[in-house]
Amino acid sequence: xxxxxxxxxxxxxxxxxxxxxxxxxxxxxxxxxxxxxxxxxxxxxxxxxxxxxxxxxxxxxxxxxxxxxxxxxxxxxxxxxxxxxxxxxxxxxxxxxxxxxxxxxxxxxxxxxxxxxxxxxxxxxxxxxxxxxxxxxxxxxxxxxxxxxxxxxxxxxxxxxxxxxxxxxxxxxxxxxxxxxxxxxxxxxxxxxxxxxxxxxxxxxxxxxxxxxxxxxxxxxxxxxxxxxxxxxxxxxxxxxxxxxxxxxxxxxxxxxxxxxxxxxxxxxxxxxxxxxxxxxxxxxxxxxxxxxxxxxxxxxxxxxxxxxxxxxxxxxxxxxxxxxxxxxxxxxxxxxxxxxxxxxxxxxxxxxxxxxxxxxxxxxxxxxxxxxxxxxxxxxxxxxxxxxxxxxxxxxxxxxxxxxxxxxxxxxxxxxxxxxxxxxxxxxxxxx
Numbered sequence: 001x002x003x004x005x006x007x008x009x010x011x012x013x014x015x016x017x018x019x020x021x022x023x024x025x026x027x028x029x030x031x032x033x034x035x036x037x038x039x040x041x042x043x044x045x046x047x048x049x050x051x052x053x054x055x056x057x058x059x060x061x062x063x064x065x066x067x068x069x070x071x072x073x074x075x076x077x078x079x080x081x082x083x084x085x086x087x088x089x090x091x092x093x094x095x096x097x098x099x100x101x102x103x104x105x106x107x108x109x110x111x112x113x114x115x116x117x118x119x120x121x122x123x124x125x126x127x128x129x130x131x132x133x134x135x136x137x138x139x140x141x142x143x144x145x146x147x148x149x150x151x152x153x154x155x156x157x158x159x160x161x162x163x164x165x166x167x168x169x170x171x172x173x174x175x176x177x178x179x180x181x182x183x184x185x186x187x188x189x190x191x192x193x194x195x196x197x198x199x200x201x202x203x204x205x206x207x208x209x210x211x212x213x214x215x216x217x218x219x220x221x222x223x224x225x226x227x228x229x230x231x232x233x234x235x236x237x238x239x240x241x242x243x244x245x246x247x248x249x250x251x252x253x254x255x256x257x258x259x260x261x262x263x264x265x266x267x268x269x270x271x272x273x274x275x276x277x278x279x280x281x282x283x284x285x286x287x288x289x290x291x292x293x294x295x296x297x298x299x300x301x302x303x304x305x306x307x308x309x310x311x312x313x314x315x316x317x318x319x320x321x322x323x324x325x326x327x328x329x330x331x332x333x334x335x336x337x338x339x340x341x342x343x344x345x346x347x348x349x350x351x352x353x354x355x356x357x358x359x360x361x362x363x364x365x366x367x368x369x370x371x372x373x374x375x376x377x378x379x380x381x382x383x384x385x386x387x388x389x390x391x392x393x394x395x396x397x398x399x400x401x402x403x404x405x406x407x408x409x410x411x412x413x414x415x416x417x418x419x420x421x422x423x424x425x426x427x428x429x430x431x432x433x
Contacts, residue, residue, distance in 0.1 A: 047299075048230070051114045051115055052115060052296050052297070053296045055111045055114035056068075057107055057111065058103065068292060070289045071103040072286065073098065074098050075097050075098070076096055082094050082096050092273050105288050107288070109121040115229075115231075116230045117230070117234045118264055120264065120265065121263045123247070123260065124276060124282070125258065126248070126258050127259070127260040128154045129260050129279065130244050130262050131155055132281075133262070133275035133281060134272050137268075137271045137275045138222065138268075138272075139190045141166065141168070143169075143189075143190045143191075144170070145168070145171070145191050145193055146192050147192075147194065148195055148198065149175075150198040150403055151193075152199060152391075153394050155224070175194050175203055175205045178210075181213060182213055185213075185217050191220045192210055192213065192220070192221050194221075194224070196233075197227035197349070199227065200326075202227070202327065204328050204339055204342075204343070207223055207239055208239050208342075211239020212239070220241045221241050223235045223242070225243045226244075226249050227349055228347055229245075229302060231345045232302070233343055242263070242269075244260070244261070245260065250298070250302065250305075250347070253378055257294070305347060305348030305415070306329075308414050308416065308419040309348045309350050310327065310346060312350060314330070319426075321433070323353040323354070323406075324352065325350065328343060348377075348415070349411070350412045351409065352409075352412070353408045356408060357407035358388055360433050361408045362386065363432075364410065364433050367428070369429075370382055371412060371422075371425070373385065377413035381415045381417070382412065382415040383413040386411070387409050388407075391411070
């Protein structure tokens, strides 16, 4: 952190601190504070649970409330400091208008950056808002992108429907085929875009290897980390330039919020911020409050997700009605060696194939009593769905088969329920079909 802010102490002072001109304004070689410049105690040397609880959180000096109050305001008082920030290009570091920045957003962003080990972060009104703003900030007209052939449907629609109207193109490749990834790079390629853990087959992407390819060809590496969290692995440290999350999933963890997040260097996040303003995808203060509250239990929630998911995956793998099971921590998973070396937590996603095809899978869902039939994932309650009629309904049957999504494929987001109860529920449901 720059010397001009080292002596600023206390959360309350941070809101109005740094009245002087930041040192990085004056030249093209300027450096940036980790910002926005709301000053907090540095929790980087602490464990994940401690950082999740305390990093970024503001104690209200006026009331003594423990935790960030909800700053439910749209606009803030203007003065010389704010006018100067607009004139000299550091408006992101001042409170002016909630679409630009709000104390709840800053508290949340500081916590996210601390957890990811990133310099800076932004929060958005949805995961797709985060994806769109980030991608569009990092490409120019006529750009080409190399992306995974297993993408979230919303991202695929952005690339497949919006990019052509802007004169941009995408090549889709197997995230495990590094030769194909390099072969797909063109003179106008600007970013590599991959998901850390693919949906629904849970292929674990080697971020460090992708980073080597990106650096070799002077490209930006963007990773969607939604299926994993910083508790599992820190993708910035593994070489990603930008990490994106649909925070509606594990980061918030309670199935009651739509939000997105972006983490990376201050320089790159500053490039994305104007797109947030242009596209209008800011996250409102009350949603920030819910998001921050959810993050405080991230570490203990992920431990519970992993424990139940691994026990259930082992059970399903031995069941005669199940063809195969995908879970990164299973020895049978194709990426198990990579998972053992890079993952500190396997997450709660389990995918499996039921014998009897889609009709048997549909029957299974109706017989289960604990997992709820619903889209999305990462909540404290278990959710179950079939890719063919939900997440991948927009693809043809042939495309799904080419991806490896066979008939009878079931995607299960294991919640934090007791593993024994989940196993008993699957036992009775599988017996009935």
